[in-house]
């Protein structure tokens with residue numbers, strides 16, 4: 001049987017392992033950390049890319065298709081709640097110009113359902129998006145928020161009640177882009193991978209060197225305080241923002257960037273179930289996009305796409321002619337390896353809360369810093385900082401995973417499965433049905449995902465999905 005090495009147990013590595021385990025191959029997954037899916041965070045299934053005003057329609061359609069597929073594999077980590085997209089008056093783009101894009105995405109979603117009715121994961125295609133006038137929102141603002149919102153109008157009540165509507169353009173858009181929970185995915189992946197016979201999962205194991213001889217790769221790795229080596233027929237580089245180090249070990253060059261970003265966890269004792277809310281803005285300016293992401297038990301995560309909140313001056317590094325690995329400044333690597341200083345954490349969280357306060361004033365008056373941020377560095381292939389749709393590149397028996405959004409991971413893994421067949425390293429085909437994921441037990445998922453959240457220094461509630469998707 002062909003032997004396949006996967007370097008990295010983020011969403012790209014675990015999706016590769018799960019999908020490729022259906023083939024007649026032996027898989028060894030190396031992950032340097034003590035748990036899976038512990039790289040940069042994610043909270044949003046970009047089913048249409050509506051958070052990004054600057055990407056192409058082609059990328060939007062790709063994100064839509066891939067999100068539908070991703071949610072079909074991993075329904076247990078999808079939080080089924082809509083996303084509000086609001087264009088502020090101060091934003092230079094006009095919301096009216098975006099409406100044809102929504103129509104286009106709605107029709108693309110319809111096509112997906114017509115091709116396969118099990119793709120109906122975002123609800124009926126006619127309900128993919130809905131538009132709200134100021135008058136309609138003012139009417140909703142008079143109602144009481146619901147504990148269990150049953151329709152889009154009910155989800156909109158808290159937004160209508162607490163947002164300063166005078167800051168916005170109209171219509172306000174609601175799209176069926178759902179939330180994602182990384183702790184649930186981490187737990188589900190670990191439980192599944194441990195139960196599959198042809199996967200050898202190695203946590204706390206760092207790949208330190210790779211030699212290529214003929215068509216074989218000899219991978220050296222550090223585990224249990226010693227270096228060991230093993231030979232493989234195919235190599236998958238899923239090392240996230242450290243992918244360039246693997247390219248360097250192989251003497252391969254690749255243009256890529258890495259970007260450090262952070263989102264802040266706050267506590268607002270409002271006891272209200274909010275949807276996700278996006279207030280658009282110009283990336284990198286002091287009025288950059290503000291993203292309000294609800295978790296259970298009054299925790300709210302904030303992104304602010306300005307340089308003193310989520311983004312950083314010098315937070316973007318590029319590969320050089322001498323190395324495929326972009327080098328972030330030490331201060332970012334220190335945060336990733338050792339954590340944050342209390343003063344920086346307090347300052348940035350305060351700035352994030354104030355940034356959101358422009359739109360939701362009561363939040364700014366009452367919200368408090370809760371825990372350390374969710375943060376990390378992510379890879380972006382090539383030189384286009386707005387790129388969101390990217391998957392995988394092949395160089396002979398080597399796959400370089402290049403996802404920017406997590407929803408690309410399952411499509412990417414299927415491309416690798418096709419490549420293995422093309423190279424005659426397997427005779428089998430993958431199927432959509434991953435029985436190990438389907439057999440996960442809710443109680444085991446809950447206890448392991450909460451344990452992972454706590455071990456990483458977050459409250460166990462962040463591992464909870466408010467409205468889990470059932471398929």
Ligand SMILES: Cc1cc2nc3c(=O)[nH]c(=O)nc-3n(C[C@H](O)[C@H](O)[C@H](O)COP(=O)(O)OP(=O)(O)OC[C@H]3O[C@@H](n4cnc5c(N)ncnc54)[C@H](O)[C@@H]3O)c2cc1C
Pocket residue numbers: 007008009010011012013030031032033037038039040041042043044045046205206207208238239240241242259260261262263374375376377378379401403404405406407
């Ligand atoms: C603040 C922030 C918010 C984000 N929000 C979203 C979102 O809402 N939705 C979304 O889709 N995306 C989001 N992203 C992007 C998303 O987090 C990444 O695209 C995704 O996690 C990348 O997954 P990956 O598997 O490619 O890499 P990673 O998750 O980085 O996994 C790579 C793994 O490889 C391991 N590794 C590296 N080198 C070695 C080695 N030599 N040996 C062994 N193991 C090694 C690492 O330890 C790591 O676990 C966000 C990113 C950031 C920074």
